[in-house]
Amino acid sequence: MADLTEQQKRFLSATGCEVAYDHLTRHLYATDASIYRVKPLAVAFPKTVAEVEAITRAAHExxxxxxxxxxxxxxxxxxxxxGLVIDFSRYLKRMGDFDPDTLSIRVEPxxxxxxLNNRLKRHGFVFGPEVATSSRATIxxxxxxxxxxxxxxxxGTTADHVLAIEGVLVNGERVKITSKGTEPRSLGERLSQLIEPAREEIARRFSADLPKRWPGYGLDRFIRRGGNPCYIVVGSExxxxxxTALELRVVHLPRQVGMAVLFFNSLDEALECAPQLVELKPAAVEVVDRILFDQTKGQLQFANVRQFLGLDEFMGECFLIVEVYEEVEDKLATITQWVRGARVITTxxxxxxxxxxxxxxxxLSLLTAKKGPKKPVAGIEDTVVRVGQLAEYAQEIRHLLNQFGVKASFYGHAEAGLLHIRPMLDLRDVNDLGKFRAIADAISELxxxxxxxxxxxxxCGMARTEYLHRHLGPELYSVLSKIKSLFDPSGLLNPGKIIDTGVYKIDSHLRMGPGYRISLPFEPQLRFA
Ligand SMILES: Cc1cc2nc3c(=O)[nH]c(=O)nc-3n(C[C@H](O)[C@H](O)[C@H](O)COP(=O)(O)OP(=O)(O)OC[C@H]3O[C@@H](n4cnc5c(N)ncnc54)[C@H](O)[C@@H]3O)c2cc1C
Incomplete structure (x- = not known):
């Protein structure tokens, strides 16, 4: 994109919102935790909703x-x-009082x-969904x-805990979305008119037995849960x-928590065990493979837990973390009985x-710092199948990766059928880049x-949007496009994500692609890559 003119900069800054146009800030905001890089024209740091409204309207104009x-x-x-990145994390991070009657709290994004959870803990509550990046991820x-x-x-997912959403449309107009409808009302009415006719196709494409989410706007939950428009906005990227503000539902902290860690020789053995463990209604069944846990070797911070788990002596490939709530002693005893033969630690x-x-x-953070040129690459890496299919699915993936001579790390939320699969590749190498594309296409088909x-x-972001049409089919994809036009007729809000503009591909806009070099004015003595 062409740089902003001086006149445009003056126009944006005249809104009163803090906006940075310098190269350092733009470089810093050109990346996130993905493998991609897109340099913005400017970065805004609004302090109030009025500033969000003003800067959005100005950018739109x-x-x-x-x-x-x-x-x-x-x-x-x-x-x-x-274009303009709006950073909500610098100032818009206040929270209201916890309301014990409605078990809800109002927060800024x-x-x-x-x-949030540190505050809720004082009252004996927690925000249910938990991300591994909880120390930095924003609501x-x-x-x-x-x-x-x-x-x-x-x-469930974040969507199951959002009671109300306040925000700003691309033209600066304020909106409010709740389970009962939208303000302005016409937005919700039009939304229903767009989605309802596709009811049958939604049921056919999106079976109700996946605990995680389907990609794109939440059509399935909108239909299955009484036309609640929050389900369309949550997950809309x-x-x-x-x-600009959210009202969240919170849940009680568990009274009792127990954990069993089960050690296996292979990933297959671990995943075959997962469906039986799910019958116990655990809070979590996490799978962790050797590539991942080996990254904690020699790290002082993890010395105690490695010793507790006996990881230095463990010769197998994988372990499962099973967390249970309430009646924990019975549940831990059952697990120990079930997996006789495998080593189990309970606590x-x-x-x-x-x-x-x-x-x-x-x-995972340590994994990305793995030594050597080949790194565990995020691409199609949060696929979900049913937990009963997980072992067979993982075998097929491994077979696929073997065909390309590629190793991968496997870890994730086994109870929900989600495996994070990160192939070890050097995307600066054209051969590896070709493999990345071929593996991603094959996983999408699988x-x-x-x-x-x-x-x-x-x-979906930049990585999976290109696959969405194929996964949703023409009828549902067309519903998504119409929803996008309803909310954002100018197409200026995060373009190219979910609705494909043909600009982003899983292997385009790479931060470190072929030809990437850092030219240093000295010879480095220490190297990771
Ligand atoms: C090591 C690692 C572990 C992870 N583990 C998990 C995990 O266990 N589970 C999981 O689900 N994810 C996980 N993630 C992914 C990521 O941490 C989550 O998606 C997280 O919720 C993103 O929060 P963020 O504040 O960084 O959002 P960003 O990355 O800044 O933004 C995410 C999306 O939300 C949009 N957005 C942000 N703010 C607003 C706003 N105010 N209005 C409208 N749209 C907005 C952005 O445009 C973007 O599309 C992991 C990532 C890493 C690197």
């Missing part, structure tokens, strides 16, 4: 695309864009999940992606409106439980054969 952003921990490039970003993570069987000690979670949560979801929790 200038014809500048707008990308809302939390803390950029998304892995599909959802929070980067070529830039609030970080851990900050606005979680709403953008309809995030979930562990404990989906108990708590900043393509429909800018969220009800909260500090040990937290230690195991911190190892699991930090694992997931379709399993009637699963290609984007169970990370959104």
């Amino acid at each position: 200038c014809g500048v695309p707008i990308t809302p952003r939390g803390t950029g921990s998304g892995v599909t490039g959802g929070a980067i864009g070529p 830039g609030l970080v999940l851990d900050v 606005g970003g979680m709403v953008g992606n309809d995030s979930s993570g562990a404990r989906t069987l108990l708590y 900043g393509t429909l409106m800018l969220v 009800i000690d909260r500090s040990k439980i937290n230690g195991v979670w911190s190892l699991r949560k930090a694992g 997931v379709q054969r399993y009637n699963g979801s290609i984007a169970g929790e990370h959104g």
Whole structure:
């Protein structure tokens, strides 16, 4: 995109909203936790809803695309864009008082999940969905992606906990969305008119037995849960409106928590065990493979938990973390009986439980710092199938990867049928880049054969939008396009995400693609890659 003219800059800044046009800020906001890079023209930091309204209206008048952003921990490039990035995390992060009568709390979108949960904990409550990035992910970003993570069987996804959404449309108009309808009313009425005729196709394409989400706007939940328009906005990845406030439903903290860690020789053995464990209605069944847990080797921070789990002596390939709530002793005893033969560690000690979670949560960040040129690459990496299909599905994926001679890390939320699969590739190498494309295309086809979801929790962003038409079919894709036009007729809100403009591909706009070089004015003595 052409740079902003001086006149456009003056026009944007005249709104009173803080806007940065300098190269350093633009470079910093050109990336998120994805493999992509798109340099914006400017970055805005609104302090009030009035400023969001004013800066949005001004950008709209200038014809500048707008990308809302939390803390950029998304892995599909959802929070980067070529025009104006609006950072909600710097100032719009206040929260209201917790209301014990309605079990709800009002928050601004830039609030970080851990900050919210620390406040709720004092009252004995928690926001149900938990992301591994809870120390930095914002509620606005979680709403953008309809995030979930562990404990989906108990708590569902973010969408299941949003009671009301306030925000701004691309022309600066304020809107409010609740389960009862929308303000202005016409928005909700038109939404129903667009979605209702596709009821049968929605039921056919989106079976109700996946605990995670289907990609695109939440048509299935809108239909199945009484036409609640919140389900369309949650998970819309900043393509429909800018969220400025949310009313959230919270849940009681469990009284008792227990954990069993089950060790296996292979991923297959672990995944075959998962369906039986799910019968116990656990809070979570997380699968962690050797590539991931080996990253904590030699890290002082994880020395205690590694010792507790005996990871230095463990010769197998994989372990399952099973977390249970209430009647924990019975449940842990049942698990121990079920998996006779496999090594099992159980605990009800909260500090040990937290230690195991911190190892699991930090694992992915550590994984991305893996030494050597080949890195675990995020692409189609949050696919969801039914838990009973998981072992067979993982075998097919491994077979596929073997054909390309590629290793991958497998970890994820087994109870919900979600596997994060990260092939180890060097995207600066054209051969590996070719493999990346071929593997992504093949996984997309495989997931379709399993009637699963290609984007169970990370959104479509730049990475999966190109596959959406194929996964949804022409009728539902056309409904998505009409919803986009209803909310954002100018197409300026986070363009190219969910609704394909042909600009983004899973292997385009790479941060470190072929030809990427850092030219240093000295010879480095220490190298990771
Ligand atoms: C190591 C690692 C582990 C992760 N683990 C999990 C996990 O367990 N479960 C999971 O679900 N995800 C996980 N993620 C993905 C990511 O952390 C989540 O999607 C998170 O909720 C994003 O929050 P954010 O504030 O970083 O949002 P961003 O990445 O900044 O934005 C996400 C999307 O929301 C939109 N958005 C942000 N704010 C607004 C707003 N105010 N109005 C409208 N749209 C908005 C953006 O445009 C973008 O499309 C992980 C990522 C990493 C790197």
